[in-house]
Amino acid sequence: MFTLKGVFLPSILALVLTLVSGGQMNAQDARLTWMKEARAALEKELVTTYGETQHARITQGLSQVAAFWRQEDGDATSFREFARPNFAGNQPALDVLFNRFEYLLEQLNGHMTEIGMVFRQQSDLDLGPTYPFDDLFAAYSPGAHVADDFFANKLAFVVLLNFPITTLDERLTASAHWSRREWAEARLAQQFSKRIPAEVNQAVAEAGAIADKYIAEYNIYMHHLVDAKGSRLFPPHMRLLSHWNLRDELKSGYNDKEKGMAKQKTIQQVMERIVTQTIPDVVVDNPDVDWNPFTNEVRPAAVRDVEVAAKSNRPVSNVPEPDTRYATLLKTFLASKKVDPYSPTAPTLIARRFDENREIPEAAVKAMLESVLKSPLVPKVARIIEDRLGRSLQPFDIWYNGFRPRGQYTEAQLDSIVARKYPDADAYKADMPNMLLKLGFSKERADYLANNILVEPARGSGHAAGAGMRSAKAHLRTRVSKNGMDYKGYNIAVHEMGHNVEQTLSLNTIDHYFLNGVPNTAFTEAIAYVFQTRDLQLLGLPSPDANNETLDALNVFWQTYEISGVSLVDMGIWHWMYDHPAANPAELKAATLQIAKDVWNTYYAPVFKTKDVVLLAIYSHIIHSFLYIPDYAIGHLISHQIEEYLRGKQSIGPEIERMVKAGSVVPDVWMKNAVGSPVSADGMLSATGRALKSYK
Numbered sequence: 001m002f003t004l005k006g007v008f009l010p011s012i013l014a015l016v017l018t019l020v021s022g023g024q025m026n027a028q029d030a031r032l033t034w035m036k037e038a039r040a041a042l043e044k045e046l047v048t049t050y051g052e053t054q055h056a057r058i059t060q061g062l063s064q065v066a067a068f069w070r071q072e073d074g075d076a077t078s079f080r081e082f083a084r085p086n087f088a089g090n091q092p093a094l095d096v097l098f099n100r101f102e103y104l105l106e107q108l109n110g111h112m113t114e115i116g117m118v119f120r121q122q123s124d125l126d127l128g129p130t131y132p133f134d135d136l137f138a139a140y141s142p143g144a145h146v147a148d149d150f151f152a153n154k155l156a157f158v159v160l161l162n163f164p165i166t167t168l169d170e171r172l173t174a175s176a177h178w179s180r181r182e183w184a185e186a187r188l189a190q191q192f193s194k195r196i197p198a199e200v201n202q203a204v205a206e207a208g209a210i211a212d213k214y215i216a217e218y219n220i221y222m223h224h225l226v227d228a229k230g231s232r233l234f235p236p237h238m239r240l241l242s243h244w245n246l247r248d249e250l251k252s253g254y255n256d257k258e259k260g261m262a263k264q265k266t267i268q269q270v271m272e273r274i275v276t277q278t279i280p281d282v283v284v285d286n287p288d289v290d291w292n293p294f295t296n297e298v299r300p301a302a303v304r305d306v307e308v309a310a311k312s313n314r315p316v317s318n319v320p321e322p323d324t325r326y327a328t329l330l331k332t333f334l335a336s337k338k339v340d341p342y343s344p345t346a347p348t349l350i351a352r353r354f355d356e357n358r359e360i361p362e363a364a365v366k367a368m369l370e371s372v373l374k375s376p377l378v379p380k381v382a383r384i385i386e387d388r389l390g391r392s393l394q395p396f397d398i399w400y401n402g403f404r405p406r407g408q409y410t411e412a413q414l415d416s417i418v419a420r421k422y423p424d425a426d427a428y429k430a431d432m433p434n435m436l437l438k439l440g441f442s443k444e445r446a447d448y449l450a451n452n453i454l455v456e457p458a459r460g461s462g463h464a465a466g467a468g469m470r471s472a473k474a475h476l477r478t479r480v481s482k483n484g485m486d487y488k489g490y491n492i493a494v495h496e497m498g499h500n501v502e503q504t505l506s507l508n509t510i511d512h513y514f515l516n517g518v519p520n521t522a523f524t525e526a527i528a529y530v531f532q533t534r535d536l537q538l539l540g541l542p543s544p545d546a547n548n549e550t551l552d553a554l555n556v557f558w559q560t561y562e563i564s565g566v567s568l569v570d571m572g573i574w575h576w577m578y579d580h581p582a583a584n585p586a587e588l589k590a591a592t593l594q595i596a597k598d599v600w601n602t603y604y605a606p607v608f609k610t611k612d613v614v615l616l617a618i619y620s621h622i623i624h625s626f627l628y629i630p631d632y633a634i635g636h637l638i639s640h641q642i643e644e645y646l647r648g649k650q651s652i653g654p655e656i657e658r659m660v661k662a663g664s665v666v667p668d669v670w671m672k673n674a675v676g677s678p679v680s681a682d683g684m685l686s687a688t689g690r691a692l693k694s695y696k
């Protein structure tokens with residue numbers, strides 16, 4: 001049914017792409033019959049002008065320009081007239097070129113960021129009513145067409161002619177000898193390492209939107225789940241979105257001694273029906289029917305708890321959902337595949353996720369996940385859970401959350417302490433230098449940071465928005481009610497402040513603009529958590545005791561064990577789709593179920609003593625997030641590695657500053673600089689080992 005070739009390669013634009021050794025590209029618009037000859041002549045000419053020392057740069061630069069040049073960019077004469085004056089043939093010329101790009105692209109990105117920020121202001125901040133046009137302003141992305149513009153006006157080709165595009169492999173190996181400037185050049189070139197036609201970006205956006213909508217409307221009306229006797233375990237009006245709300249309700253079952261277990265088993269059954277697509281189509285998002293998920297029997301609803309029936313008048317039957325879940329996933333794959341020919345250094349979605357977004361090779365990520373999954377600590381933690389539950393593990397106990405530490409203060413006590421201290425956003429802002437001093441930043445640094453972070457009242461829960469240029473400021477958005485800040489809002493504000501500190505230092509104190517930021521989002525989250533976990537200390541209250549630390553470590557370890565398996569399922573599915581590009585939804589379903597069972601049987605069955613469980617495939621992200629799930633596991637591991645290093649250190653401020661000054665180099669290089677070793681699961685495993693020793 002799906003024949004790929006005709007779909008993603010318009011016949012008029014047939015690209016021939018091959019990667020030859022050394023990462024050099026040989027890709028070309030097949031219509032450019034003159035290119036080979038023009039390139040050879042120009043190469044000879046430029047070598048004559050600039051000398052043999054520039055030969056390799058000339059060859060690579062011309063090859064990169066040729067790879068992205070399209071017929072509409074001009075003929076052989078245009079190609080020559082572009083390349084001849086724009087090649088920087090000696091170091092002083094290259095320095096001028098690099099410095100100009102660095103300065104001007106900072107201005108461009110910075111001002112685009114500022115425009116985006118003010119356009120979203122009415123939506124983001126607590127500034128009174130929003131109108132429909134405010135949503136339109138908020139949705140506008142001023143930088144969306146910059147890449148297209150830069151190819152059209154040939155500035156992208158200036159970069160491609162002068163700076164090498166690198167593969168992840170080169171960034172990992174050759175970079176050992178790179179200067180900071182060479183790192184910055186690599187980051188500049190990477191910005192133009194793909195030239196994706198607008199219609200391809202559009203196809204990806206459309207598939208993403210379809211998947212988002214499918215997931216956003218996938219609700220289960222819980223009061224309409226009935227057992228063989230027709231009794232209802234869940235209260236009226238309860239409408240749970242798959243999988244997040246279902247999972248959270250399952251977790252809350254641990255606090256319900258009477259009915260918790262029955263509820264959890266029911267939710268597991270619902271999840272399995274969704275994954276296997278044996279769920280009756282009519283029960284999805286529909287309060288008009290009652291459903292027994294065990295027998296799969298469906299009847300007209302015997303009670304009415306919800307007035308608005310979203311999709312009424314559907315015939316009451318247990319005809320299953322027609323594999324829509326997998327048809328939706330398949331659409332995201334087929335759209336992603338259309339990008340492949342235009343991304344020569346990362347020619348699959350899998351490569352783009354690992355080599356470009358994460359910059360950790362897939363094999364290394366897999367090895368890290370496995371070191372958690374296969375850890376001898378798993379069965380030890382599992383026995384503790386069984387002990388705490390007083391029963392053997394059930395498959396849904398991958399979501400066990402009973403390690404929650406109890407603080408010295410109640411939430412109400414903390415609320416009143418925080419409300420008194422921070423009646424409004426300005427009070428928080430005024431206290432920031434003081435808080436930063438407590439984390440060990442010098443007086444001068446604390447003042448500098450506080451001056452560069454604006455504190456504003458958020459409409460939603462809060463977020464941190466970094467600046468895009470050194471003359472602009474970071475924004476800390478936090479929720480403050482009329483009665484002052486509450487503890488939850490404060491805890492989030494401290495987290496966001498961690499982001500803002502990272503954003504400010506890694507932009508304003510860095511040597512090269514192109515290296516601003518962190519390697520990937522896991523790193524800024526890790527720093528935000530370092531701040532967040534010290535929130536009581538910043539309030540001047542005693543830090544959590546050792547027992548809390550132990551429970552916390554076991555909790556995070558168990559979460560990471562769970563999400564590591566889900567990550568392997570997500571990765572396995574994408575590999576299967578690339579191996580079977582013509583598959584239909586039913587085949588994808590069968591493959592997904594097999595992958596989920598295989599991962600379960602390898603890493604969970606020995607601990608849970610149950611085989612062939614498919615629960616790991618319930619994550620909604622699998623359907624709509626384009627291979628995002630491994631980021632959660634990587635995030636936990638990176639966070640622990642940094643936290644282990646900072647553990648027991650009195651002043652973390654100067655350490656954080658030293659770490660983030662490395663900027664957006666690859667994760668391994670960043671981590672070696674930060675803690676002395678590459679990215680790994682070691683931090684989490686040693687924290688868990690310590691927790692097991694001290695667990696009472």
Ligand SMILES: [Zn+2]
Pocket residue numbers: 495499524525528
């Ligand atoms: Zn965050």
